Structure formats: structure tokens, C-alpha cells
Amino acid sequence: MGTLGARTLLVNPPLIGGIAFTRQGRCQEREEVLGTTKPPYTLALVAAMLRDRGVDLRLADLTGAGQTVDDLIAKLDAESWSPTLIVFPSTTPTIDADVVEMAKLKARYGAPLFCFGPHASCTPEASMARAPMVDGMFVGEPEDGLMILAGLPSAAPDQLGTIPCLTYRRDGAIVPHQSQGSFTGFVTAPFPAWDLLDLKKYRLPLVDQPYVMVESSRGCPYSCDFCVAPIYQGHKFREKSAKALVDEMERSYREFGVKFFYLWGDTVTLNQKTFSAFCDELISRNLPLQWFGNARADNLTNLDFVKRLRKAGCWMLALGIETESEETRKDMMKKLEGEKIRIALANMRQAGIKSFAFFILGYPGDTKDSLERTSHYAIELDPDFANFYPAVPYPGTELYEKAKRTGWLASEDWSKMEYSYYQLRGNGLDEAIVFDAINKAKRRFYLRPSYLMRHAGDIARLATTKWNLAWHVGSRVIFGAPIVDANKK
Numbered sequence: 001m002g003t004l005g006a007r008t009l010l011v012n013p014p015l016i017g018g019i020a021f022t023r024q025g026r027c028q029e030r031e032e033v034l035g036t037t038k039p040p041y042t043l044a045l046v047a048a049m050l051r052d053r054g055v056d057l058r059l060a061d062l063t064g065a066g067q068t069v070d071d072l073i074a075k076l077d078a079e080s081w082s083p084t085l086i087v088f089p090s091t092t093p094t095i096d097a098d099v100v101e102m103a104k105l106k107a108r109y110g111a112p113l114f115c116f117g118p119h120a121s122c123t124p125e126a127s128m129a130r131a132p133m134v135d136g137m138f139v140g141e142p143e144d145g146l147m148i149l150a151g152l153p154s155a156a157p158d159q160l161g162t163i164p165c166l167t168y169r170r171d172g173a174i175v176p177h178q179s180q181g182s183f184t185g186f187v188t189a190p191f192p193a194w195d196l197l198d199l200k201k202y203r204l205p206l207v208d209q210p211y212v213m214v215e216s217s218r219g220c221p222y223s224c225d226f227c228v229a230p231i232y233q234g235h236k237f238r239e240k241s242a243k244a245l246v247d248e249m250e251r252s253y254r255e256f257g258v259k260f261f262y263l264w265g266d267t268v269t270l271n272q273k274t275f276s277a278f279c280d281e282l283i284s285r286n287l288p289l290q291w292f293g294n295a296r297a298d299n300l301t302n303l304d305f306v307k308r309l310r311k312a313g314c315w316m317l318a319l320g321i322e323t324e325s326e327e328t329r330k331d332m333m334k335k336l337e338g339e340k341i342r343i344a345l346a347n348m349r350q351a352g353i354k355s356f357a358f359f360i361l362g363y364p365g366d367t368k369d370s371l372e373r374t375s376h377y378a379i380e381l382d383p384d385f386a387n388f389y390p391a392v393p394y395p396g397t398e399l400y401e402k403a404k405r406t407g408w409l410a411s412e413d414w415s416k417m418e419y420s421y422y423q424l425r426g427n428g429l430d431e432a433i434v435f436d437a438i439n440k441a442k443r444r445f446y447l448r449p450s451y452l453m454r455h456a457g458d459i460a461r462l463a464t465t466k467w468n469l470a471w472h473v474g475s476r477v478i479f480g481a482p483i484v485d486a487n488k489k
Contacts, residue, residue: 002084004112004159005150007056009076009083009105010047012040013090013098014062014069017485021063021094021418024213025264026118026229028091029419033387035205037063041213041264042089042116044192046146052190055150058083059196069104076109083111085150092119092394093418095131103133112155116142118228119414121180122396124167128174130414136160136168140181141218141233143189180234186218187240191251199256206458209260214248216240216278216293217265223333224320225398226360226391229266237270242278249282249289260315263293269317270296272305279312292316292354297344298336306347316354316384319344324377325370328363333398345381355383361441362434363391364399364408367427371434375441379448384455388441390422390434 012023020031024038031037040061047059058081060072076082086105090098095117106113112135119127120137128137135155138145145165152159157170165181167174183189192212199210217239220229245263252258269275282289295317300306309317321341322334329336348355359378361371378386393400393409394417403409403424410425417423422431445451452459 003150004152004155005050005055005085007084008050008150009086010043010057010059011088012043012061012063013088013101014067016094016097023089023091023094023117026232028093028118033419036203039202039212040089041192041215044194044197045189046143047193047196048190049143049147050150051193059193061197064201069101073108082109086111086113087146088115090115090117090119092414095119095127096415099131099133106133114149118232121232122228122394124177125174126395128167136166138181139165139167139177141183142181143183145181182234186238191248194252194256199258204260207260210258211260211262212252212258213262213264214245215264216245216268220266225333225402228394228397231396239271239274242281245278246281246285250285250287253287253289259289261289261291263291266294267296267299268293269299276305276308279308282312289313290315294318297341300344300347301340303347303350306351306353310351310353314353316356317348318356318358321357322360323363324374328365331365332363345383356385357381357383359386359388360391361388361437362422362424362429364403364406364424364426366429371437375444378441378445386445388438389419390438391424392417392419393423
């Protein structure tokens with residue numbers, strides 16, 4: 001008797017209304033936010049784990065390839081291959097559209113359909129309720145649960161009940177998960193199955209080079225109330241060894257020619273001692289590699305450490321600054337001091353590492369005046385790049401609960417729980433006012449003569465490598481062009 005996962009189809013859903021979304025870990029944004037859609041790392045990792053067990057599988061990134069479900073069905077039919085199990089990632093803003101597309105696969109092949117992502121971890125029962133064609137969703141990290149699922153004899157409810165991190169259906173009712181999923185094999189995880197994807201499809205703006213993700217750590221010890229990361233991966237910080245990380249980077253370079261890497265973790269520089277060991281390992285191998293990742297400003301106040309990062313190939317670090325107001329950062333549970341932000345940015349500039357600062361506008365308690373102050377604060381800090389986002393109350397986060405308690409939640413339309421919309425209202429703020437402030441902040445920041453002169457090369461490279469995207473975003477910021485609604489047919 002075969003197993004449920006004997007022939008497993010892992011699929012990243014297609015574009016939505018022609019728009020590319022990232023569906024990876026906590027990230028659930030349009031391509032325009034960072035200028036690229038991230039490679040489906042979790043699918044590539046799960047593919048490697050299943051392949052090591054002898055599973056016959058297919059991995060399809062329909063977003064990356066710009067293909068439709070019909071294209072995938074035609075390809076599978078041409079191979080006379082039909083799945084016994086279908087697994088896909090999704091997100092809060094894309095779940096409705098993703099399920100419509102994935103249901104076509106279920107209808108064609110009769111295979112059960114399972115899902116994972118931040119929506120399933122934050123609000124599993126509500127997610128299942130709006131996705132009746134989905135047989136189950138993994139809560140938390142999906143890897144261990146998926147391995148159990150693939151080994152089951154069937155998708156019968158009594159079998160699914162043996163997977164603690166799975167929310168599933170029994171006789172039409174939703175059965176809640178028993179525990180949060182946590183990948184027990186994280187530190188010794190296999191090399192992702194990048195060979196099953198066309199890596200040329202994942203390119204970085206500015207350098208126009210392919211890149212892959214290398215997962216350095218999981219878990220976030222912080223409690224920022226707007227973030228889904230600790231809900232998805234927990235608060236316990238886990239990290240891979242320096243040798244394992246550099247081995248993975250070197251293998252990607254040797255086998256695929258990849259020279260740029262996204263060091264994937266919520267705060268990759270959190271543990272300076274172990275991350276310094278990573279830098280030393282990478283420096284000692286003398287490889288022509290560059291990397292970028294997420295960091296916190298208060299991890300970058302030691303200039304010698306920051307210079308070590310640069311020597312080890314650090315190209316750029318992204319920092320969540322969020323707001324000018326210390327009080328608002330405290331309200332967000334974002335424990336970050338203004339002086340440390342300034343020191344970190346100064347250290348990065350001195351070391352030659354590009355800085356990308358993120359700011360949130362329209363957080364509960366913000367006013368028109370505080371939006372102005374944050375806009376001017378970004379110019380005062382003067383990072384190399386900045387992006388300004390509306391506060392997004394993802395269901396399941398403390399921000400969502402706070403917005404409901406205070407009457408700030410204006411809408412619960414999940415398809416608009418992303419950075420293209422503003423779902424809050426209060427203190428005289430609404431979507432039109434917040435987006436006007438966001439576009440004004442971007443104009444002020446990027447159209448400064450001093451900025452244009454200093455970054456002329458970066459601007460030219462962005463225009464040549466991502467022209468369509470640059471025009472799309474620029475026309476909105478400068479001319480007020482409307483946001484494209486991904487869900488309009």
C-alpha cells in the first residue's frame with residue numbers, strides 16, 4: 001500500500017491579477033515592496049527532505065515562472081504524472097485567490113490539498129473557514145508536519161489527527177491543531193532543492209543578479225505587536241553553525257554560479273559571537289560572495305563588528321526603524337532607542353554597507369503631525385534607501401486586537417491586508433490621508449538633489465534592471481497613479 005505523499009506536488013500559486021506576491025515565511029507582500037519576489041525557500045527545503053525519503057515529487061513556482069495552473073496541468077498531463085498530495089504556501093492577502101487556483105488542481109487530480117503560511121499560523125480556524133476546498137493547514141513551521149503527512153496511508157480524519165500542528169476537517173467541522181509546529185531538524189536541514197527551480201527568475205534590483213536564500217536562524221525573541229514572525233516561528237532563537245551556513249553558500253556558488261545571498265532570518269546579527277564566527281568562516285574561504293539580510297539597529301552599535309560584516313561580504317542590511325516617536329515604538333513593543341539607530345546607520349556608512357530603513361505610517365495613535373515628523377526623521381537619518389508602509393493589522397497579531405479594542409479597525413477585508421492598502425481609521429487618519437503622507441515622504445526622501453547626486457548610479461541601475469516596476473512605483477509616488485487592485489478581474 002502506498003503513502004499519501006507517494007507523488008507530491010509542491011506548488012507556489014500563480015500571479016494574482018498579473019501581480020506577483022511573495023509567499024515565504026512571514027513575508028506576504030507584492031513584488032514592488034522590495035523589487036523582487038523571494039524564491040520559495042520553504043518549498044525547496046521540503047522538496048529536498050521528501051526527495052531524501054524517496055518521494056516522487058514535482059516543484060512548481062508559478063509566480064516565479066509567470067505560468068498559470070492550466071500551464072501546470074498541461075505539463076503534468078504530458079508527463080502522465082498525477083499527484084497524490086498537493087501542498088502550497090499562501091498568505092493572509094492571497095489566500096482567497098490562491099485557493100481558487102489550487103482547487104483547480106484538486107478537481108483535476110482528486111488529490112487532497114494542504115496549505116501553510118502566516119495566515120494559518122495566526123488564525124488557523126478562520127483561514128480554514130474561508131478555504132473550504134483545503135483539507136488542512138499547518139500551524140507554525142510546517143516541515144515536521146509535512147513529513148508526517150506524506151507518510152500517512154491516507155488523508156482520512158483519523159490519520160490527520162496524528163499530526164499535532166495540523167488544523168483539518170472532520171465531518172464538515174474544523175478540528176483545531178494541538179500544538180504549534182517547530183522544525184526539530186532545522187540546524188541540520190538539508191541543502192534546498194534549488195535544482196528544481198529556474199534560479200535566473202529570482203533577481204536582485206540594482207545588481208540584476210540571481211540570488212537564493214540561506215536560512216541562518218529562526219525565531220524572534222522580540223514582541224513587536226504588528227509582526228507575524230514570532231507567531232509563525234516562535235520566540236526561541238535558533239541558529240545554524242557558521243560552517244553549515246558557509247557550506248550552503250559555497251555549494252550554491254559552485255553548482256549554480258550564485259554570488260548573491262539573502263541571509264534569511266528575522267534578525268541575522270542577533271548573536272554577535274556566533275555571527276562573527278560566520279564572518280570569519282566566510283572570510284577564510286575567500287569566496288567572491290555578497291549577502292544581505294535583516295538586522296536591528298541595536299545590534300550594530302559596535303563599529304568593529306559592522307566592519308567585520310562588510311569584510312565578510314555584507315552588501316546591505318534592512319532595519320525596521322518604524323517611526324520618529326520613541327513613545328510609539330514602545331507602544332508597538334519595538335524596544336529600540338533613537339541614539340542606537342543613529343550610531344548603527346553611521347557605522348554602516350563608515351563600513352560601506354548599504355542601509356535600507358523601513359518606516360510605518362498610520363499606526364494607532366498616529367496623527368497628521370506625527371506622520372510629518374516621521375517623514376522628516378527619515379531624511380534626517382539619511383539611510384541609503386527607505387520605504388514607508390501603512391500599518392497592516394494582520395489578523396492574529398496584537399496590533400489587530402488593539403485596533404479592534406480601540407475602534408481603529410476600519411475593515412476586515414483580508415485581500416487588503418497588505419502594504420497597498422490602509423485598513424485602519426482614527427485620529428483624523430484614513431486611507432487617502434495615510435497614502436498621501438506615504439507618497440509625500442517618498443518624494444521628499446528620494447527627490448532631494450543631494451540624494452539624487454549621491455545615488456545616481458543606483459537609480460540608473462534600478463531603471464535598467466527593473467524598469468517596469470520602477471515606473472509603476474514612481475508614477476504612483478510622483479503623479480498619484482492609483483494602486484492596482486490585484487483581485488479585480
